[in-house]
Amino acid sequence: MKTRNLLISCALTLSFSYGFGQDTALFFEKTNAFFGQYVKEGKVDYAQIHSNPKKLNEILELAQTISVTKNNSKTFQAFWINAYNLCVIKGVVDHYPINSPLDVQGFFDTKTYSIGNMDRTLNEIENNLLRANFPNEPRFHFALVCAGLGCPPIIDKAYLPKTLEAQLQEQTELSLNNPHFVRIKGNKAELSQIFEWYSGDFTKNGKSFIDFVNMYRTKKIDPTSKVVFYPYDWSLNKME
Numbered sequence: 696m697k698t699r700n701l702l703i704s705c706a707l708t709l710s711f712s713y714g715f716g717q718d719t720a721l722f723f724e725k726t727n728a729f730f731g732q733y734v735k736e737g738k739v740d741y742a743q744i745h746s747n748p749k750k751l752n753e754i755l756e757l758a759q760t761i762s763v764t765k766n767n768s769k770t771f772q773a774f775w776i777n778a779y780n781l782c783v784i785k786g787v788v789d790h791y792p793i794n795s796p797l798d799v800q801g802f803f804d805t806k807t808y809s810i811g812n813m814d815r816t817l818n819e820i821e822n823n824l825l826r827a828n829f830p831n832e833p834r835f836h837f838a839l840v841c842a843g844l845g846c847p848p849i850i851d852k853a854y855l856p857k858t859l860e861a862q863l864q865e866q867t868e869l870s871l872n873n874p875h876f877v878r879i880k881g882n883k884a885e886l887s888q889i890f891e892w893y894s895g896d897f898t899k900n901g902k903s904f905i906d907f908v909n910m911y912r913t914k915k916i917d918p919t920s921k922v923v924f925y926p927y928d929w930s931l932n933k934m935e
Contacts, residue, residue, distance in 0.1 A: 718761050719770065725754045726777045727853035737848025738934040739784060745791040754781060759809045765828045769856040772829065774811075776838050776854045779820045782808045783842045786817070787931065795929040796842040803841070817841075826896070833896040833907070834863040836889050837870045845887060845928035847876065871911040884908070884920040891924040 729750050733740045744751055758778055763771045786802055787793065796802045807814040815824075825835050840849040847870040854862050870876050878885035890897055890904055897907040904922050909915045 718757065719763070719774070722754065722757050722761055722774070723777070723853050723855055725750070725757065726781065727855070729754060729781075730849070730851050730853055733784075734849055734851040735934060737850075738932050739787075739842075739849060740934040741784070741787050741791050741931070742933070744784065745788045748788055751781065751785060751788065755785060755808065755810070758811065761811060763811065767856075768829070769859050772825065772832075772835075773854040773856045773859045775820055775824050776835070778808075778810050779817060779825075779839050780849060782810065782817055782820070783840060787842050793931065795931055797929050826893075830896075831899070832863075833893075834867045836893060836896065837866040838863055840932070842932055843927065843929040844932050846889075846932070849932065868911045871908050872913055877908060877912070877916075878925060879916060879920070882917070882920055884916050884922050885925045886922060888924045888927045890922075 732750075733744055758774075758781070761774065763774045765771045783796070785808065786799060786806055787796060790799045793799060799806070803817045805816065807816050810820070821835070821839055825832075825839075829835070837847045838854060840846045847866060850862070850866065876887060884905060886904060886908070894904075897904055903918070905916050905918050905920060909918075
């Protein structure tokens with residue numbers, strides 16, 4: 696009897712793991728195809744998605760019951776980065792046409808999405824699931840896209856566990872070498888308000904903002920430059 700129960704338990708575990716793997720793989724596959732179709736040069740075709748939201752809704756429906764654990768850190772991070780970006784698009788599409796995500800009251804801290812077996816806000820995904828669980832990973836800020844033009848641009852593919860490290864590195868380097876994102880004017884280094892809002896993420900272990908930025912820049916900033924923060928552009932990152 697004990698042997699039989701053990702075999703049943705093992706079979707159920709394998710079945711669950713196989714099903715979980717299938718669901719996760721399908722989520723990444725569909726998400727990759729979705730971004731490839733509706734994202735171009737950092738802009739989102741909200742109008743087209745609004746006219747036919749079927750693919751977006753299918754992905755989010757699939758994500759409702761997917762469970763990922765932080766023990767499998769790359770899968771966990773990739774899943775929640777994609778989930779965040781998809782939910783941002785869903786939030787815009789549900790109220791489209793709008794000129795900014797801030798046109799929707801509670802866009803980031805009140806509106807919830809059923810993802811991973813629980814209702815969550817965008818702020819909860821960013822702060823409780825990603826930043827809190829991986830406090831030494833500031834590159835999230837260059838992958839999570841808030842639908843504003845002030846954000847680093849959204850990419851036209853999904854973040855995947857096997858490519859996540861390279862993707863985070865690439866997006867951080869692209870952002871911090873972009874003269875529109877890091878603006879050098881004389882002895883001033885003008886940085887996005889992302890650095891101001893999340894200052895602790897960029898200044899760990901005694902680092903300055905410029906120390907962090909220079910880790911990813913080809914042309915280094917003079918360490919004596921004065922850091923200022925330019926106003927965030929909340930205009931919608933929509934495809935024209």
